[in-house]
Amino acid sequence: MQPFVYNALPARVIFGTGTQAQVAQELQRLGCSRAIVLTTPGQVGKGKGVEKLLGDLCVGLYTRATMHTPVDITDDAVNAVQELNADCVMAVGGGSTIGLGKAIALRTDLPQIVIPTTYAGSEATPIIGQTENGIKTTQKTLKVLPEVIIYDVALTLTLPPKVSVTSAVNAIAHAVEALYSQDANPIADLLAQEGIRSIARSLPAIVTGEGGGEALLKARSDVLYGAWACAMCVGGLGMALHHKLCHTLGGTFNLPHAETHTVLLPHTIAYNAPYAPEAIAKVASSLGVINAAQGIYDLAKQLGAPYSLKELGLKEEDLGRAADIAAMSPYPNPAPLERDKLLKLLRDAWSGTRPP
Template identity: 50%
Template structure:
């Protein structure tokens, strides 16, 4: 076994069914007295219900979270934090809601309690991606990591199937990149393989029966592990491309990760043999890139970035943006292979028929 370094992130996880009922106790355990509940505009009613659960310790609600965590939204929320003398943050929702709480924590070091309603995994990482002036920038800092995460399977039972699929594939992407990350190690690789296998089995079951509690539980467990993987090691080409597409072209987050993932796997396959062997085991296939594409497409996901709103000019722009500030990657980053990757994802071609990198 080769030498390695493993850093475990601190944090408290409460996992189960009906566990959101323990939120008031977690607020009290952290000795919080003026909590801000954050949400998206669509979840404002839910945010007020959550505030009601917390009771007198809930000081305010801010229902303005948006995808890709725009800094102007964070600035507005910071005004509420100051005006209401907030001493803690509660986020119940998906990646946009979690992102806003993390952005506020980065600026204030306020403790966070997060209860995810999707499979995004962001709640398990000390990583924040923010968008300003059309550019998405990521940073890592211990202040960003939530102190408590409440995983309540019940919160995912009504997650629409289409969103479950893309959110789950987004989580799979975190684990895939952890397998070939520069900081990859046996502990994270073990979690990544288990997580990918869990989601690959759970998503078809959820597609067939959305209220399958066992499948939902397995998917949420897998997403938790995927988030741990993402928070433990670095990111590579897949995330760099998706951050570029989201920040520059405002593409939907999970859907973009879903469409790009098979092509990122294909790009790196020849340069990450150990990762590919793990993916073959997790996906029960000899063709991990093709299997990832077939899994997502077979569950109804949109696999063409063009259909998600990516303009044709991006095929020339994205490679330059990626190369301007690249992430480490096992395969060399070169303009023409990157352009072919983006072109294949733009058209939604199967990686088996896409131009080779």
């Protein structure tokens, strides 16, 4: 066994079906009594459901969480937190809402309870991305790691199949980057492979609905568990080229987060494969395929996910600028980040070409 360093993240995880009913108990366990509930405009209904469960323990509902965590929205949310004298932040939703909760915690150091409704995985990481003046930047600090995560499988049952696919592939991206991280270790490797396997074997059933209610509940449960495992492994490590490109395309060109991950992942795997053969072989094995890049591409495409940046609205003339930004302040990565090769990667992703 090679020497390694493993940092366990200090978070409480509650997983099951119907677990959101425990929100008041968990809030009081933290010694809090004045929670502000966060949602996006589209998740107001779920936020009001949590507000009802909290009763007098909730002091307000903030519904302006936005993709890529723009700083001006955080400014407004922090003002609301201060006006309400909230002592806890409760995020109900996907990556946009969870990102806002983290941004508030970064500024105020308030404890967080997160109730994820997608497979984004941000809830399990000490990483925050924020966008200001068209540039998305990230930082890693335990200040933004939520204290409590409540996974309620029931809240994912209404997630549309297409959104489920892109959100789940986003989760797989966390595991892939963990496997070839410069800080990779055997514990994270196990989590990464378990997460990829759990998602890949169960995701098709979410789209097809095969087997009916009980089978769908099991598939949703397995994908949510897999997403948590994937997030846990990257949360203790770092990010590489894939996340750098996604942050560039999201922060500067406002492309949708999960869909961008889904389109790019096959191409970033192919880019790194010659420089991280053992890691990529583990990805392929976990997917049950021979070629990892093609396996991810085929899985997502067959399940109805977008497979080109062109579909997502990126203009071809913006590819050069995206390559330039991605090459600046690069994250550590197995393969050297060469501007011409990055541009080719982006061109292939823009056109939706199946990777070699």
